[in-house]
Every structure is written in structure tokens, then in C-alpha cells.
Amino acid sequence: MHVTSIDRYLVEPGVVTEWSVTSNSVADSPLPPSYNQRFHLDTARTHGVGRSVWMAAAFDLPGTLDRPALERALRYFIRRHDTLQTGFHADSAGIRRVGLDPEHVELRSSTPLAVDTAAGLRDHLRQRFTEVCDPLTFPAYTFATIERDSHYTVVSAFDHTLVDGYSLVIALGELRRIYESCQAGVEPDPALHVELGDPGSFLRYCRQEAEAPVTDVADPRVREWARFYSRCGGTAPSFPLDLGVEAGVPAPQGADVRPLLDAAGTERFEQICLDSGGSLFTGVLTAMGSAIHEISGSRRMPLQFPLHTRRNPQWANALGWLTTSAPLTVEISTDGDFQASLANTHASFRTALTLGGVSMAQVGKALGDGYRRTRTDVFMVSYIDYRRLPGTDDHEMLNAHHVSNVTVADDAQFWISRTNRGLALRSRFPDTPVARATVESFLTTLRRFLESICERGVTPVADPTRALRLDEAPVV
Known part of the structure; x- marks a missing residue:
């Protein structure tokens, strides 16, 4: 995986479509942010502009994009990982966690947009990801595809509160495998869950951190x-x-x-x-x-x-x-x-x-x-x-x-x-x-x-x- 920043990302122009998450079932959650999330959210509230510290995983595939298969794959992927079912809102009362019901996840695709220069495409992706992947909005992630005559690119962008660098490797591998399974059938193969392994629960991780005992200053x-x-x-x-x-x-x-x-x-x-x-x-x-x-x-x-x-x-x-x-x-x-x-x-x-x-x-x-x-x-x-x-x-x-x-x-x-x-x-x-x-x-x-x-x-x-x-x- 090549590690870069958006201003250095060499992406070939093409037709861009954004795939965003919608749900009519969003509710507050009593679970507090993790330590890392709190650090990031406090910085976002303090500085405002430039607060979207998003990171994205991108990969190319040959041929023509199968849009229905990708939509099914994204829905399966979101339902699989609870970090994608949660986020944060900020108001005068402070920062609160919110979550959606994974069974009510829907995806909305934007009108395809042809971008004919690499610089223009980078600017478009940066603007959209920065706007959507804001840590104080929900959901703070999105997906995009860039289609060309012979191949296409799939990009997954997340605010840092939701993922780390290791997560991008997992996301890339899983999305590709789920998409392939959806191309082969109307729904992913039931054996896919076993193949991918237990997805774990980041929310459980946050809960365990919140409930961890206080450590004394005498601890070495x-x-x-x-x-x-x-x-x-x-x-x-x-x-x-x-x-x-x-x-x-x-x-x-x-x-x-x-x-x-x-x-x-x-x-x-x-x-x-x-x-x-x-x-x-x-x-x-x-x-x-x-x-x-x-x-x-x-x-x-x-x-x-x-x-x-x-x-x-x-x-x-x-x-x-x-x-x-x-x-x-x-x-x-x-x-x-x-x-x-x-x-x-x-x-x-x-x-x-x-x-x-x-x-x-x-x-x-x-x-x-x-x-x-x-x-x-x-x-x-x-x-x-x-x-x-x-x-x-x-x-x-x-x-x-x-x-x-x-x-x-x-x-x-x-x-x-x-x-x-x-x-x-x-x-x-x-x-x-x-x-x-x-x-x-x-x-x-x-x-x-x-x-x-x-x-x-x-x-x-x-x-x-x-x-x-x-x-x-x-x-x-």
C-alpha cells in the first residue's frame, strides 16, 4: 500500500460517483468517546477549520463497475462493522455519541460527474471527503468510485475517529472480497462471514476502555x-x-x-x-x-x-x-x-x-x-x-x-x-x-x-x- 497525502495522490481522471449512507433510525448513545476519539474531537471543536482528519483506502479493478453489486457490498460492509454505525454530534451541551440501526442502512449514489484532469479530481475528492468526513457530523464517512473505459477505482474515506491505518488495510481487503461475492450472486455468499472472520466490535473496545479501573500514580x-x-x-x-x-x-x-x-x-x-x-x-x-x-x-x-x-x-x-x-x-x-x-x-x-x-x-x-x-x-x-x-x-x-x-x-x-x-x-x-x-x-x-x-x-x-x-x- 502506497502511503500518501491527498495533495500528492496521483489519481487518473474519470467519472466520479459518491456513495453516501442514509438511515431513518438514528439515536443517542450513552457510550462516551474513547481516549483517542476524545483527543481528536476536542481538537476539532477548538480549531474548526481543517478539523477533518480523514484517511482513505483506494484500489483499482479492471473492467466495468457493477453498481448493484457494489451497493450490496457496501451495505453488507457497513452492517458488519459497528464503528460505521456510530459517530458524534456537537452542540451547546457538548459532544454526544449517536448511532444508527444497521438493519435500516441505505445508500444513496450521487449523479455521476465527469472530471477530466488529475488535479481537478484530487480537488473534488478532497473537498467532498473533507465536507462529509467531519468528526462532528454523522455519518463521518463516505465511498466513491472513479470509472474509466478499462478500469475503475474504489475509494473508502473515513474520519480518524472511526478508523486507524490498520483498519484501512482490513477495509480494502474486505470490500474487494465482499464485492466479488456480490457480483457472483444477488446477495453475498453465506459462507463469506466465516471466510472474513469475526469482525469484532470497536464499540465493545470503547466500553472496555471506559470501564477500565483507574491506575494509581504509583504504578511503575x-x-x-x-x-x-x-x-x-x-x-x-x-x-x-x-x-x-x-x-x-x-x-x-x-x-x-x-x-x-x-x-x-x-x-x-x-x-x-x-x-x-x-x-x-x-x-x-x-x-x-x-x-x-x-x-x-x-x-x-x-x-x-x-x-x-x-x-x-x-x-x-x-x-x-x-x-x-x-x-x-x-x-x-x-x-x-x-x-x-x-x-x-x-x-x-x-x-x-x-x-x-x-x-x-x-x-x-x-x-x-x-x-x-x-x-x-x-x-x-x-x-x-x-x-x-x-x-x-x-x-x-x-x-x-x-x-x-x-x-x-x-x-x-x-x-x-x-x-x-x-x-x-x-x-x-x-x-x-x-x-x-x-x-x-x-x-x-x-x-x-x-x-x-x-x-x-x-x-x-x-x-x-x-x-x-x-x-x-x-x-x-
């Missing part, structure tokens, strides 16, 4: 978070280079998408990291810290990284925002040695993984005034190895894309993705002159550092078995 996991935030000044970490923006005052968002290493280079760098007792992810983080050190002289780079919370089989096939966050600090050695620095990073990473049993909601309640939010965004680095996710073998053939909206930002965030093409990086940052120059310098230095490590190699450590393999690495 909370103490680790407290130490981390204390070293960051009592708040979340920020990108350590100047971005030319005031904390808490977001600017229009800038975006960058670029390859870091090709397939061979990625294999080479991964092996170097494993031989050094680290992993590909902690190796790239160390390279990032080294780039920061080269530019600014700073040897410390604290950050947060997301971890999916799908270890329990009941969430394996669920759509939803099933992630938590973990703290990590990259410490560059005094002599700048990559292996020594990687050892520091990997040790911090392993410590972070031990905190997985406590949720961010529990951490927040335990710390209370010990943590204050100063920025809209958090400096974070995400990593997904798409090759290891189920149902991704044919993503290249499907021209599969993960497309994110471009909104506003007051900090930098990075998404590392690995596919059969190699290693790539999507960056999100404030679109200021200072930030554009800073991020370009950082990314150029990072890529040069990675290539340099691949060229010169390192001496294997005595005990590389302490390395964390990629199938255990963070995935969101």
Missing part, C-alpha cells in the same frame, strides 16, 4: 510516563528543530512523501540493524536522531510512537481506532557511533513495550495536573510493514493507496512505511517558510545518513538475538 508504568513527560517539560514531546510556529496555534499543513531506501537498500539496512542488536524501526529512529544531531547538535530526541492494540484475537478483524501510544527517547552517543546510539534507542524501545498494559486514558487520569497539553499535535513517528499485514500480497497489482487529508499542524509527524518497493516516509508539518526549510534539511540529511550506513556497514554485535524482529514492531 505510569511513573515511566511521568518521567518521560517531566523530561519534556511536563508536556508531550515536540520536534526538536524550529518549525516557525507557536505552540497551540496551528498553521496550514505542509506535506512531503518520498522514498528513503529501495528494496535492496532496505534489506541491507535491516540486516545491519539486526546485526547491531536493533530492528529496522529503531534503526530508522536512530538515523533520525543522528540527522537532528548533525543539524542542531542535540543528542536527545524524545518522541511518541503508536502501537496497535489488536493482540487480542477479538480485535484482529475490527475496524476502529485501536491504538495506544508509547514513549521513546533516541540518545545519540558522544562519539556519534551508530551502533552505540542504536543500542540506546532499542533499549528505550524495549522499555516502552512494557508499558502496553496501561492505556493512555489511564495514564491521563493518573497524572492529572502532572501533564499539560501545550500543542495541538504530538511529535510522533509511526511504522507499518505492509508486507506483514494479511491480505496485502496483491496491493501492487491493485494500485492500493492510503491517502490522508492535509489540514493544519503545529508540530511535525512522520509515517514510515515498508512495502516490496522498499522504505518510504510521509511527513506532516506546519507549512511555514521556516518549517519547509527545516524539514527539507532534516529529510535530506536523514536519507544521506541511511545511505551512508548501507555503504559502510557495521561490525555485528556479539549477541544479536536481543534484536526485536519486525513482526513484533509497532503497527498502526
Whole structure:
């Protein structure tokens, strides 16, 4: 799956149809938002413009679109996942969750619209997805098709309150399989539910989080978070280079998408990291810290990284925002040695993984005034190895894309993705002159550092078995 942003999405022009959800059975729900949802909704209410942090999955299929089959497939898909049956409304009384009866889901297709340029199509999709996938409206998702003479594209767009990056992979695979089943018959094959597996329940996940016991500040996991935030000044970490923006005052968002290493280079760098007792992810983080050190002289780079919370089989096939966050600090050695620095990073990473049993909601309640939010965004680095996710073998053939909206930002965030093409990086940052120059310098230095490590190699450590393999690495 190619990870990109809407301003960089290379989509072929065609005839666009939007498929939106309607229902005459919508009611309030007493279930509160999850921690992640609350964070996102509070940001949306505070900043208004640019609040639709939607993400979309897109894939291509050959031939002619079977409209009746797609409509049946979408209805089946929505009834299968309860995150698509819920959303939020905001009024003077606050934010409340609402839900629809899955048995009363209907789909309305728009009048087909011919768009003859790629730029025009990108602008149209961005405008429509931003309008519909608003976290404070319901339902905050939609679907679109783009038809051409020989092939067509299916796009599913969701506000972030409803899904995470892992969900997009699930959605793409399921929609394609359900659609194929609907093409073969008037209704999906009854065996399809067994084939797709238990869809889980994101609402149950939210309920379990809400009912989780309060964690005491004496809990060693909370103490680790407290130490981390204390070293960051009592708040979340920020990108350590100047971005030319005031904390808490977001600017229009800038975006960058670029390859870091090709397939061979990625294999080479991964092996170097494993031989050094680290992993590909902690190796790239160390390279990032080294780039920061080269530019600014700073040897410390604290950050947060997301971890999916799908270890329990009941969430394996669920759509939803099933992630938590973990703290990590990259410490560059005094002599700048990559292996020594990687050892520091990997040790911090392993410590972070031990905190997985406590949720961010529990951490927040335990710390209370010990943590204050100063920025809209958090400096974070995400990593997904798409090759290891189920149902991704044919993503290249499907021209599969993960497309994110471009909104506003007051900090930098990075998404590392690995596919059969190699290693790539999507960056999100404030679109200021200072930030554009800073991020370009950082990314150029990072890529040069990675290539340099691949060229010169390192001496294997005595005990590389302490390395964390990629199938255990963070995935969101």
C-alpha cells in the first residue's frame, strides 16, 4: 500500500460517483468517546477549520463497475462493522455519541460527474471527503468510485475517529472480497462471514476502555510516563528543530512523501540493524536522531510512537481506532557511533513495550495536573510493514493507496512505511517558510545518513538475538 497525502495522490481522471449512507433510525448513545476519539474531537471543536482528519483506502479493478453489486457490498460492509454505525454530534451541551440501526442502512449514489484532469479530481475528492468526513457530523464517512473505459477505482474515506491505518488495510481487503461475492450472486455468499472472520466490535473496545479501573500514580508504568513527560517539560514531546510556529496555534499543513531506501537498500539496512542488536524501526529512529544531531547538535530526541492494540484475537478483524501510544527517547552517543546510539534507542524501545498494559486514558487520569497539553499535535513517528499485514500480497497489482487529508499542524509527524518497493516516509508539518526549510534539511540529511550506513556497514554485535524482529514492531 502506497502511503500518501491527498495533495500528492496521483489519481487518473474519470467519472466520479459518491456513495453516501442514509438511515431513518438514528439515536443517542450513552457510550462516551474513547481516549483517542476524545483527543481528536476536542481538537476539532477548538480549531474548526481543517478539523477533518480523514484517511482513505483506494484500489483499482479492471473492467466495468457493477453498481448493484457494489451497493450490496457496501451495505453488507457497513452492517458488519459497528464503528460505521456510530459517530458524534456537537452542540451547546457538548459532544454526544449517536448511532444508527444497521438493519435500516441505505445508500444513496450521487449523479455521476465527469472530471477530466488529475488535479481537478484530487480537488473534488478532497473537498467532498473533507465536507462529509467531519468528526462532528454523522455519518463521518463516505465511498466513491472513479470509472474509466478499462478500469475503475474504489475509494473508502473515513474520519480518524472511526478508523486507524490498520483498519484501512482490513477495509480494502474486505470490500474487494465482499464485492466479488456480490457480483457472483444477488446477495453475498453465506459462507463469506466465516471466510472474513469475526469482525469484532470497536464499540465493545470503547466500553472496555471506559470501564477500565483507574491506575494509581504509583504504578511503575505510569511513573515511566511521568518521567518521560517531566523530561519534556511536563508536556508531550515536540520536534526538536524550529518549525516557525507557536505552540497551540496551528498553521496550514505542509506535506512531503518520498522514498528513503529501495528494496535492496532496505534489506541491507535491516540486516545491519539486526546485526547491531536493533530492528529496522529503531534503526530508522536512530538515523533520525543522528540527522537532528548533525543539524542542531542535540543528542536527545524524545518522541511518541503508536502501537496497535489488536493482540487480542477479538480485535484482529475490527475496524476502529485501536491504538495506544508509547514513549521513546533516541540518545545519540558522544562519539556519534551508530551502533552505540542504536543500542540506546532499542533499549528505550524495549522499555516502552512494557508499558502496553496501561492505556493512555489511564495514564491521563493518573497524572492529572502532572501533564499539560501545550500543542495541538504530538511529535510522533509511526511504522507499518505492509508486507506483514494479511491480505496485502496483491496491493501492487491493485494500485492500493492510503491517502490522508492535509489540514493544519503545529508540530511535525512522520509515517514510515515498508512495502516490496522498499522504505518510504510521509511527513506532516506546519507549512511555514521556516518549517519547509527545516524539514527539507532534516529529510535530506536523514536519507544521506541511511545511505551512508548501507555503504559502510557495521561490525555485528556479539549477541544479536536481543534484536526485536519486525513482526513484533509497532503497527498502526
